[in-house]
Amino acid sequence: MRVADRTADRIRRIADEMNYWPNLVAQQLRGRECGLIGVLIGASSTTANFRRLAAIEQEAYRRDQRLLIGQFHGDPRSTAHYLADFLSRGIDRLICFHNPAPNARDEATQLLGKFRSAVFQTASPVASGQVVDVDRAAGVADAVGHLVRTGRERIALVINDSPDVDPLMHDRLRGYRAGLKQAGRREMLEWIGTGTFPPPRALADEAVAYLLERRADAVIASNDIWAIELMRSLRRVGKCVPADIAVVGFDNIDAAALADPSLTTVDQNYAGFAAAVMDAVNASASTAQTPRIVQPTLVIRESA
Amino acid sequence: MRVADRTADRIRRIADEMNYWPNLVAQQLRGRECGLIGVLIGASSTTANFRRLAAIEQEAYRRDQRLLIGQFHGDPRSTAHYLADFLSRGIDRLICFHNPAPNARDEATQLLGKFRSAVFQTASPVASGQVVDVDRAAGVADAVGHLVRTGRERIALVINDSPDVDPLMHDRLRGYRAGLKQAGRREMLEWIGTGTFPPPRALADEAVAYLLERRADAVIASNDIWAIELMRSLRRVGKCVPADIAVVGFDNIDAAALADPSLTTVDQNYAGFAAAVMDAVNASASTAQTPRIVQPTLVIRESA
DNA sequence: CTGAAAGCGCTTACAG
């Protein structure tokens, strides 16, 4: 309905004076979108996940949407519980930071199908899900490039788990090999952990023993926690970072800037990730389901 | 209405089969509580705030409530914007991690009055607000007690800002003095920063110069970041932690366990805090408005 | 073009 601007203004002013606020619950019941997005995160969430969440909330605010958050709590059924709860509230857009636990997957999968859009990191457990991912391989390859340019000769990779078991580690290995190959290096120095995380001191010492034995002068770790543990272990055996050996992490958690020496690391580009996630969650389901890939950036500090 | 259990079961089963889920939006419009709680946090939120948020969500889940989160985004009006939005959605219980910016306070204060309950940390900007706080003074006094018992003779305190300006620092100073007094110590070694946070290297060096000059053999910092910076600075001048000087932090952030040596610190007891917050936010307004005080606990690691 | 009515999915008070 068209109304003169002056009249519209007058009505708005009076509405304000009378303290009138539209009731969003009634609007929603009548069919309007509620602007709420359900977010599922793990209970034992890492600092990186919280940073991601904060960035997504900021992006949501810009688009005038709100986040309803739910954490898993060990209980595998809690996934389904939250999904059903979201749907009951008319929330049909979902951001999922963790895949549902396998034993609750059937029930969860069925519920996931009822969402208008569902965004996952790395991989989607359902065909209708959209994927936003960080180009981990490119991040590690960048780190290799930086180490090559700063004169490192023997660059090693330390990853937390077998690349066959953990696809995230597979990406890092891929980026490492690609980076070295591009620099014309042939020898690969790869140490692969047992999946134990965070790494106990003895495990970090084992990795460091490998680095020393192979005379590595640089190492890229699968994440900042591992990188920091490697630096501690290196200090115990009297090695100096970065003089004797350069160390690069992954994630850029708070502790990276606080480490001594401060840690050079691959920042996950949370802002870019958040924008891609919000684009995906607001996209209509008919949109092509190609994963959205976000590029990370290398943050150069003292350790490399 | 009373119905035989068998019948109720049968109805429930059929409802399940037909995939019936009650529509919470309609229930809410009809007057039922929606089980949603609005949460306001700062955009530049610290790790400590995210930990608190995670703990509160966990506690909310146990009580079958959900959190709708909003961050400030520099824009002081965003506080009022979020408060109005919460009310429009029928959310009349609020957890506020930050006081509204002063220039938006009038508008925000008026809106705050419309909430059934509003919980703040440390202090409430409105009379109707409830307060949950951590006993910072007790935490620091505990740390002093631990240092005294482990044979430290000259225990210093390093705080970030003047106790007249920052009440959080006032609490630490109070706890420090009380702890020393109880141990029969008379000399107070107090270094007070300029409010700059995180501390630049030169400022940490200044604090360390003070510690050396006064021959301190232990120091309690106002938080973990400061404690870690002090350890870095101490290392630069060749001092060994904890042999030469013990260091205690406050907060127990992730980086505390990762520091080298790992940091002894006062844990804020997030679980206890979360339970108190949820008790407060669900309490009826008529409840006496005495602040709920949560006790922190000392986590002893390598640095002290 | 305007204004009254129907209806979103529930709950509750009320008539039979």
Added chain:
DNA sequence: CTGAAAGCGCTTACAG
């Protein structure tokens, strides 16, 4: 005790 009706605060399709 049971079942139909009213109404929460909106929006939209429809009759005047």
